[in-house]
Amino acid sequence: MIPMVNLKAQYVEIKDEVERGLAETIENCAFILGPNVQAFEKEAASYLGVKHAIGVASGTDALHLALIAEGIGAGDEVITSAFTFIATAEAIKYVGAIPVFVDIDPRTFNISPEAIESAITSKTKAIMPVHLFGQPADMTEILQLCEQYQLKLIEDACQSFGASINGKQTGAIGHAGGYSFFPSKNLGAFGDGGLVVTNSDETAAKIKQLRNHGSNVRYYHDVIGYNSRLDEMQAVILRAKLKRIDQYNQGRRHVAHLYSELMADLPLITPYEDGLGVHVYHQYTLLSDRRDAIMQALQDHQIGCAVYYPVPLHQQNVFKEECADISLPVTEHVSTTCFSLPICPFLSDEDIHKIVDIIRGVLKP
Ligand SMILES: *Cc1c(COP(=O)(O)O)cnc(C)c1O
Numbered sequence: 001m002i003p004m005v006n007l008k009a010q011y012v013e014i015k016d017e018v019e020r021g022l023a024e025t026i027e028n029c030a031f032i033l034g035p036n037v038q039a040f041e042k043e044a045a046s047y048l049g050v051k052h053a054i055g056v057a058s059g060t061d062a063l064h065l066a067l068i069a070e071g072i073g074a075g076d077e078v079i080t081s082a083f084t085f086i087a088t089a090e091a092i093k094y095v096g097a098i099p100v101f102v103d104i105d106p107r108t109f110n111i112s113p114e115a116i117e118s119a120i121t122s123k124t125k126a127i128m129p130v131h132l133f134g135q136p137a138d139m140t141e142i143l144q145l146c147e148q149y150q151l152k153l154i155e156d157a158c159q160s161f162g163a164s165i166n167g168k169q170t171g172a173i174g175h176a177g178g179y180s181f182f183p184s185k186n187l188g189a190f191g192d193g194g195l196v197v198t199n200s201d202e203t204a205a206k207i208k209q210l211r212n213h214g215s216n217v218r219y220y221h222d223v224i225g226y227n228s229r230l231d232e233m234q235a236v237i238l239r240a241k242l243k244r245i246d247q248y249n250q251g252r253r254h255v256a257h258l259y260s261e262l263m264a265d266l267p268l269i270t271p272y273e274d275g276l277g278v279h280v281y282h283q284y285t286l287l288s289d290r291r292d293a294i295m296q297a298l299q300d301h302q303i304g305c306a307v308y309y310p311v312p313l314h315q316q317n318v319f320k321e322e323c324a325d326i327s328l329p330v331t332e333h334v335s336t337t338c339f340s341l342p343i344c345p346f347l348s349d350e351d352i353h354k355i356v357d358i359i360r361g362v363l364k365p
Helices: 007-028 035-048 059-069 087-094 113-119 139-149 201-210 232-242 245-262 291-300 329-337 349-363
Strands: 052-056 077-081 098-102 124-128 152-156 176-180 194-198 215-217 284-287 338-341
Touching: 007 035, 007 232, 035 052, 035 194, 035 232, 052 059, 052 201, 059 087, 059 152, 059 176, 059 194, 059 201, 077 087, 087 098, 098 113, 113 139, 124 139, 139 152, 194 201, 201 215, 232 245, 245 284, 245 349, 291 338, 291 349, 329 338
Parallel strands: 077 098, 077 124, 124 152, 152 176
Antiparallel strands: 052 194, 176 194, 284 338
């Protein structure tokens, strides 16, 4: 059996460090916003090359709080991709804003800068690109649009911790960026967690207040906030993994490149690296008209595989009424042919060969 992600193998490597840290936390009973959250925020800010990093309860909350802090609210239009996880659009909805879904680049699956520009109206307040599957979106073009049209740039970097473009970390380029530490993400906790980063002192101060019931001083509340803090125990785990994140991402890149090399002669479309930035392969996603047959064969051999994402957001039940007039041909085509293979730093070359042989058996019997 080969799972999509092998979290167990990763745990074995950091077991001693994690167990020591957890035992210490339990011993000290500093469970909320304790020393590990503070240290992790410092270490993450330094790694990401950004002034402020604020731990929150999830990636969804990170995006939600970033939007509030950047002043996005009722009736504002936020341009984003429909080929993403629902949380990107949920965060926009939470603040009363309107997600405006535009099409993607057929090769990178990332939001198309040309499509963004065509969708800008007088109500547009922000662009929220997603660095999908770990590949940086075209930030040079997107930054230029933000400057030209005076828009906020809030990055959904939930799948791209450690990916960079033009020497900058994804998430740390715009006004604010959000990361998720959901266990299967490139930097994953042992539960939920998230992070907001920003270079703005003002935005950072707002996020710190919002995550903690709108309070700067205990029992004095200035705004309606939330209970959305990064958990101290999760911070212990994240600190151990952050030290190794480059090694993990390098491992993912190795897996991806070996897959692509071994499948070069097969009639399917392997992931495209646009060369603009460093792709950290949160997912290894291919396109094939024979997706169903390939996935059936993999399942028969107990090999994990999945479709990210089978239904683009504008076609989800929750959005289909308000998006009735929208058609996104590239997004729609990709969602009917894409599928993802197991990827994690601990997938062996032997397993990769095995997976490719099964796919070869379907496509070139
Ligand atoms: C995982 C993810 C989120 C949400 O993160 P959670 O920590 O699960 O709340 C948001 N956007 C994208 C693109 C994601 O992959």
